[in-house]
Amino acid sequence: MQKPLPFDAATVRRIAEKYPTPFYLYDEQGMRDACRKLNAAFAWCPGFREYFAVKALPNPYVLEVLKDEGLGADCSSLAELELSERVGLTGEDLMFTSNNTQAHEYQKAADLGAIINLDDLSHIDYLKEHVGLPELLCFRYNPGSAREGNVIIGKPEEAKYGFTEAQLFDGYAILKAAGVKRFGLHTMVASNELNGDFFVETARMVFDLAVRIHQQLGVRMEFVNLGGGIGIPYRPEHKAVDLQAVGQGVKKVYDAMIAGTPLSPLKVMMENGRMITGPHGFLVTTAIHHKHIYRDYVGVDACMSNLMRPGMYGAYHHITVLGKENAPHDRIVDVVGSLCENNDKFAINRPLPAVERGDLLVIHDAGAHGHAMGFQYNGKLRSAELLMKPDGTVKMIRRAETHDDYFATLDFSGLACSK
Numbered sequence: 001m002q003k004p005l006p007f008d009a010a011t012v013r014r015i016a017e018k019y020p021t022p023f024y025l026y027d028e029q030g031m032r033d034a035c036r037k038l039n040a041a042f043a044w045c046p047g048f049r050e051y052f053a054v055k056a057l058p059n060p061y062v063l064e065v066l067k068d069e070g071l072g073a074d075c076s077s078l079a080e081l082e083l084s085e086r087v088g089l090t091g092e093d094l095m096f097t098s099n100n101t102q103a104h105e106y107q108k109a110a111d112l113g114a115i116i117n118l119d120d121l122s123h124i125d126y127l128k129e130h131v132g133l134p135e136l137l138c139f140r141y142n143p144g145s146a147r148e149g150n151v152i153i154g155k156p157e158e159a160k161y162g163f164t165e166a167q168l169f170d171g172y173a174i175l176k177a178a179g180v181k182r183f184g185l186h187t188m189v190a191s192n193e194l195n196g197d198f199f200v201e202t203a204r205m206v207f208d209l210a211v212r213i214h215q216q217l218g219v220r221m222e223f224v225n226l227g228g229g230i231g232i233p234y235r236p237e238h239k240a241v242d243l244q245a246v247g248q249g250v251k252k253v254y255d256a257m258i259a260g261t262p263l264s265p266l267k268v269m270m271e272n273g274r275m276i277t278g279p280h281g282f283l284v285t286t287a288i289h290h291k292h293i294y295r296d297y298v299g300v301d302a303c304m305s306n307l308m309r310p311g312m313y314g315a316y317h318h319i320t321v322l323g324k325e326n327a328p329h330d331r332i333v334d335v336v337g338s339l340c341e342n343n344d345k346f347a348i349n350r351p352l353p354a355v356e357r358g359d360l361l362v363i364h365d366a367g368a369h370g371h372a373m374g375f376q377y378n379g380k381l382r383s384a385e386l387l388m389k390p391d392g393t394v395k396m397i398r399r400a401e402t403h404d405d406y407f408a409t410l411d412f413s414g415l416a417c418s419k
């Protein structure tokens, strides 16, 4: 089975003549369309907003595109806050959903006026002591065994994130007594979830909590944040989540539980990363070697330090050998990088056409949690990132690392041999 590409082989070859492989290539139009689809699905909801999970693709040019589509930014660290700030996202354009957070990160979030989403009950006092309590605060709920989770995020009761239900009630009571005026409720229970009903159930769960918190404490939630986690069809046989159906499903629950109650209007927010940029990013790499031992291998010039999802989660990423889309896929190979780690494989036992040295391989669905997870183990360097604009022009939005970058943090001056 094939997965379509938003550009043809000749275009990618032309790009590869200018920018050496490996590189990431992003399709701006695809990202814009994804934003528009999600926004359209929730157009019924006054104040709906998607905060892009910056960690999925932390690049200012991408953030600028998403900002232009009306998205805010969901940040998990000081660097992500600063990145967003430098793109002009400030105040309530920013959601700060962190965990195990340090005071200076909360300080930055507060300075920017970001919506702070606390991960733990004990952080109320921590925030109060180090930064002071803002007028708006949000809590992250962990439903524990009440929800299933999935392989990427794990089971909620084993996950380190969030408040228990009892802690939520305690926490909002503390905030109210401390004079906090505005409240939000957040949860994130799944990642890469392809079943749209899951998000409708998440909405039901947080609406129910918002209603009970209001009844018991008189605390009126201003928004609920359903988290991110909308999955993407990594495999050709997968089907994309029907966003329109998710939006309508959430609306039905909203109409039944919230509309016409004192909680209305309740804003609904999300913070997806993957579904916005994932399918619109491609890792382009060149075949450099073949190897035939107990299995057959195709060696490429990218490695796990460019894309660690297959090694980390056993994730499937579809691979197109450019120009051989219609050739018989009659070779069973492992596609590997050069790390001294045997999980440095982009594909295992994958049927592909015969690959020659110099062929370009396009690794699909690498636009989220791809380049961002890169690392330098084995002295490998992170690649360039390129953005293809809607008019077909290509802009380099991050240069490739060089060996000088690798050596920049080392100090050889105290070594005996340098004296």
Ligand SMILES: *Cc1c(COP(=O)(O)O)cnc(C)c1O
Pocket (backbone or CB within 6 Å): 053, 055, 056, 074, 097, 188, 190, 191, 192, 227, 228, 229, 230, 271, 272, 273, 274, 275, 368
């Ligand atoms: C990673 C993360 C997201 C984004 O997850 P996706 O699977 O990319 O949608 C959103 N919110 C939080 C709190 C996260 O940790």
